[in-house]
Every structure is written in structure tokens, then in C-alpha cells.
Amino acid sequence: MALAPELAARSALSRICVRCSVSLRRQARVRNGFLQSSQQQQQQQQQRRTFAGKSSRIEPADISRASPPQVAPKPQSHVAKRFSSDFSKTAFSSSGPSFGTQPGQRVLEADNLFHSFTNSPIPEIRRRAAFIRQHASCPHPHHQPGGDMAPAHVDFECPDCGIPVYCSEEHWADDYEAHLQICDTLRQINEDDHDLRSGRLFPEFEYAGPQMEEALINMTNWDTFLYTRNFNAINDDRSMRQATRLLTYPVTIGSILHELSPYSLKAGGRLTAEGIKSFSALRYTLHPPKTGGGMDVKGLRVEAPPVRLFILGARAESSLPRNAWIQLAHLFPRARIHLIFIGPESMMNRDDEFPLPPRTPSNPWGAIVEDRVWHSMKISTIVDYYHTIHKTGYFWPYDPYFDCFVMFHPGLGHPASSHEWEETLPMLLETKAPIIVTGYTQEDMERDINWVHKTAAGEFDVLLEPGENRFRSLRWDLNDMDPQDISAGNWGVWAFRGKRYETTRKNSEP
Template sequence: MRAKGDRIRQLAYCPVSQDLHGEKVHVAFECPDCGFPTHASEQRWREDPNHGRYWPRLREANEDEHDLRSGRELTEFRLPGEQPYEEAVSFGNWDVFLYTRGFPSIETERARRHVSKLLTYPITIGSVLHENSPYTLRNQRLLPEGLRSLMALRRTLHPPEKEGAAKAGLPPAPLRIFVLGARAESSLPSHVLAQLSHLFPSIPLHLVFIGPEAYIPAPAPTRSTFSSSPSPSSSADDSAAAAAASSSVYGVPSHTRIEHDGRLTVTSLRCNYSDVHDVLGPFDPYQDVFFAFSPGFGFPDELDPTKTQLETNWSAAVKSLLETKCALFCTGFSPADIERDVVALDKADGIAGEFDWLVTPGDNVFGSEKWEVAEFDPRVAVKTNWGVWGIRGKRYEVRGAQPDEVDA
């Protein structure tokens, strides 16, 4: 917490000094209402007419962080195991989901915020794909093309009891879930990711995290049987060998682990998606689905602010995804973030007009309920995975020529 406060003091500027006095001064005064450094001095803090609008959420975020470090037993983090076959899971909201999944009783709003932050990534995926999804044609979040794509995936995730492969004694093929631009979600512990596998007990899942910031655990140090103190050169050789071994399968730094008795495979690829698209193919809309958590399509490019990230860094990847005809579901951390991404989709060359909407942009039922405070400006606070939407490459139906067209 102190380190975060120091980073805010280094990055954030006093809003009153900038707006009322024309001075660019870093924050230094710690607000007595919320505990965050918010202004250059106590005088500037008192001059701020808008402080009352944002200090309550800053205080809530501060208290949540202190509660996590208080040393109390966090019973809300006792995650349940497999779902009994005869008990259905409801995805109406966090409360109903936690109850039907058999979580310990969540008695406070703070405990629910903790759980929602921990589980927002796997349960967002599960809530979109599951047959009991809260996104339906009836509430107009799911569109007809979305139903077509999800029916294909659900045919794999919820196979009939007497399926051909099962009758032949063959193991089911895993459904691959690609998470693009992976960051924090790739570092989640295995027992948290297993909550996704528990929702689909009939089929093995393969989670593939792809991104320059994807988490890859450090290789375990190797010990020589001939020397108790390895030389620096041997340590360097071991690291190089480990890196080479991790790159041998996909051609990029990678790590794969198998969890949950083989029903969940987790792979991390530290690279851009375009680097491994051809290696991961071919793709099947029945077996493959893509997710991107807060991809930032609509943010300006760092090198060319006149263009969006979708037109530069994401362009090749999104065009490749649309060609696969597999579903792509994305999230955003606020209404403005989602609006930026949607506008970018409608303006990008080679992407605009080349996709069908599957899920309309709107609230994510399983977004995090915990405020995340921006270090560059404490007034800015967002909620992870606030909203969700989905698209797929446009399908062009081939029809036979009519007799009158042939005669003409």
C-alpha cells in the first residue's frame, strides 16, 4: 500500500493546482477522508469543489486493500470443487451463482467484492459459454448470429450422453479457449482457473494465454551432482537451456501445465498473437473460442496518436481472427472504454463491415465489483471487466443461381 502511494505521488498531478492555478504539481497531501494522496497540499485539498464526488470510492478501495492484508481468515476464498451432476448452476448474478455453486456464505459487500475480483476472469468466460448463460435472445443481449456460434460451442461443452466418440471409448477433444493480450489473468492460480473447468465437467479445456506480458513462471534452478556451488556460467547455461526448451514447441517463450486430473491444460505464450496464429491453426468454430480482456482497441497508438491500437498493434491479429469464423468476446472496464472499442471497430480498414455481432455491448454480469484506482490520477477508478460484447467474422452464404438469373 505504501509503494502504491509512492507511485501515485510520482505520477499523479494535483487537479486543483492545474485547473485553478495553472500549476503542474505532483500530489503530496494524503486525504483524511480516503487515505489516498490526492492534492498538492491541504489548502488545495480544501479548495477542491469536486472532492466529495470521488472520495467515497477511494475510501472503499483503500479499506478493501487493508482488509485483504488484515490477517483475518478469508473464508470467502474457500473455493468449491466439482459441481454435483444433479445440481444446476445459475448465472443470474454473483449472489445466485455463489449460492448455486456451493460457496461459503458471503455475508458482507466487501467479501463479495473480493470474490468478484478473484473470479471475474474465469466466470466471465464460463457465463458466456454456458448453456445457462445470462445473455439470451429474450433480454436482447444475444443476437441470432451469436446463438449460432454459441450453439456450436455448447454442442462441444455439453455433449449428449450417447455421443459417437464416447460410445467408441475415445477421449473427447478439448475445447480451446484463447485469451489474447493476456496480463494479470495469466497469473491466476490453478485452483482459481479450475473453477471454469468445474462448470464443464464433460469436456477437457485448454486455456491458452497469449501476449507480450503473459505470465511464465521462472524455471526451477538445476543443481549439479558434481558441485554444490554452481558457477555463474553454468547458471547462465541452465537459463538459456530452459528458455530454449520452452520455445521448442511453439517457437516462442512458453509454459504449459496440466491440472485437474488432465481436464484443464494451461499454456502461456509470451508473444503477440500474430506470431503464433499459423502454429495454432487450423481452427474450428465448434472447438475454439477467443477472449480479450480490456484489449483497448480504441486507445490511441503510442507512436501515431492519430490511429487507434486496433489500426496498428491489433490489426493483423483481429483480421486473422475474423478469418477463422470463431467467436471473439471482449470486455471493457467502463462504458467509455467499450464505446471507444466499438467505434474503433467501425472505422478500422479491413475490419469494419467484416464481422457480425454476437453479443451486444453492455454490462458484464460477472464483472469485478471492486474499484481499481488509477495511479496516474486517483480520481479515475474503474471496475475490471465491467462490460462484455462479442463478434465473429462475417459469413457469406452461397446460394444457387435462380433460373431467371441463368436465362438472363
């Protein structure tokens, strides 16, 4: 069942933190209101079919007398219908008080967004607090290696940020100076999570349409980008954080591949000499000249194949609302784009599309193909490891003019996931196509870079120097396994590719 754009955006935002526990995400998928709404509709349809089978001819008046009266909702405005966070009658579900059961009902006001996680009026946040208490450890030095106390789970909520952070009030007070460094950010996370489920309208999820070719895009920062792309004005910092949390994925790619990219060869531009070679090839394809083609037979012109963007290790980004990914097509209106999400978790949060298509000779990997996302964009999703597909030559040949790899927070150097990339990295370097990589934090990005240097030393060229992403998410995320670990989506970005050896000719002696 397709969700309204705003409803899909809110659903993606509520589950986009891929660093949280998988078990918690599974609970959210089972307990969220969207699945229950689908079940209720199926029950209503079954009741209608049962009632209709009792009589071959029933007039509308008879139905109104025979069945409980159902009041049709009042017609809403276009914006209210698409961007009401309670458009679904089951936006929130719990064993406690029911919130958001009527369209347009406001659960929390703008001046009442701060609540402790444990005593939150939102059931989903209360469950999240229970999960943190069960899995997060107290960060007090006495519980760390070398301390005089055994590890303990957090149990005390800071009154300033409302999140369980220490095992007791005594340890919280004793380590208050260390906690004070992130307390304000944790409070902001708290309020943003409650705002997402407050029941307000979300006009920031109404994205801009196609771009006039005469109107140039300014990619200096988020403000100039949204303004030159004709987005609705976002005057509230919280609304800006909610909007950028989704847009960071397509805009990060577009900001690097666009001809008006803020990354350049100038001092501080971070683009290397090898980088301008690789990205110029892609920009040549993404910004084709006008051909003078028309709609009739005489106006037919040969078109270049689509640019393939391989999103490897795809997780939450594969479930983003499609109107967010369409923004990438609006940045390149005269090019065709094929997004390919690949990874064992690429169908996460997309339970309504299971079971997966069978693997057939025409679709050997059981890909889910969305070919009508936009007239110039197609999206494919494959639930498998990339190195398994690469060995079969399914996507061969690779062309630096038409192919690019993107990895959002891949965890290349993380001890829990680095082994999954050992076989993939040499294959990516063989393609000689650009590889764009993002990281949650400076530490996360540096860990990935060190792993690449250690695994493929001398076999790759850096295209974009590591640094902070101009279009990172302005909203901070909380790691439920460690409340001290806060990060921002796509905080940093860098790029590399396999080393290309130029052919040189030696002058022959006479």
C-alpha cells in the first residue's frame, strides 16, 4: 500500500538511524501504525465482501441502515492531505493512551516537545527508552576497563536532556562535566524525535519540482541550495533539520557530480587532479548538449545510456520516499539515471513489498525494478552482496563515463563489518569508476580511510580529499547502544578510484 509522501517521509525519518539495533527496528516495523492501518483496511474490505454476499442488490440507503454509520472525512486542502503527520488514523499505537487517532489531531504543541524518554507520551519513544536501559552501558570511568566497578547498564535519565545516560544519579553528578559536552545535543535529539511524532503539518516535506534550465543552482550550502531550487521557505531550525535528514542522500551525490559543484581544484576545494578527470567524465554525460530532438520521427536522436549509480551496502537509504530521490533527477534534467541499491539489507523497512520477485532468466537476481519513478529515473533493488554479482559479470562492462559507486556509512574499517568488504574492494578498484564514501563522524571516516590504505595500498587514487560534507544532515542521531555516541548522517565525504596507469612511449634509438 503506497503511503502519502509526508507519511512516507515521517516513517523513513523515524527509522533511518541504521546504527540502532536490528531487533529494535523489527519491533518498530511490527508495532508501527502503518502496518496496523493496512490490516484494518483489509478487515474492512473483508467485511464489505461478506456483507455484499448476503444480497445480490443492495441500495446505498440499505447499506447505511444495515451497517454502522461511517462519517466520511471532510475534504482537506492539498497540502493538509499530503503533509499531515496524522493522515493515517493509526499513526501511533500502544497499550497506553491513544494519540493521533483522528486526522489532523495535534499530539504535542511546539512549546511542549521536551519529555523524558521513559515518561514520553509517545509509546514508540517509551519503548526506545526501555531498549536503551537494557543495552547501553554506563560511561562513568569507574565502569570502564581499569576501573574499580563492574560494567552496569544505564538507568538514570538526565533531567536536562531526558535520555538515560548513567547507571545512577551519583555517577551522573560525578561525571557531569563530561556529560555537559553533549547534553544540549541530546536534548535537541529528544525534541526532534517528539516533533516528528507531534501530529503537526510538515510543509518541509513538500519538495520542489523540475528546475528551469535558465535558473542556476547555488550549491554553497543548504540555504542557497533550497532557495535556488525554489523550495518553500523553511524558517525554523527544527524543520530544517527534519528536511535535510532525508535530502542529504540525493543532494550529497548531486553536489559532487554536478557541474556547479562546490568542490573544485581551488585551494580548499578538496578536489584532486585525478578527481577532476573522473568527475568531468561523469559530468559530460550528466549534462549533455541539446540535440534538437522532437516528438516526431524526424526528431528522433540517439541518446546516451543512463548513468548507473550503484548504492552499495544500501540500508535505510533504499526506503527513502521516492520524491526525495527524484530531486537527483531534477538536478540533471537532460540525463537518464539508474539507481541500483545493492546489499543484504537493501529491503529494510519495505515489508509491504515482500516476498521478493523470483529469480528468473530475465531477472536472475530477483531485482525489484521501479521504472516509473520519474520519466528519466529508474530504481532497482537487489538483495545480495555486490561481490557475488560482480563475479557473474551481470553489470559488465563498466564505463567511467556512465558508472559511479556510492557507499553511505559503509563501515569499511569497523571491526564488525570490515570483513564483508575485503572481497568487494578489489573488484571496485578494477572498474576504475569513482567511489564516493560518507561517514557518520570524523573518527568513522578516518577509520574507513585507514582501512582502505591498509588493504589497497598503492592501488587507488584519492579523488576528493576527506572532509566535512557541505550537505550533511543537520539533524543529530543517537546510538541506542551507546547514548554518548551521537552522529549526523553523511557528516563527512571523500572519494577514490582504482589507480589508472597511463601508457608512455619511449623514443626508439636511431
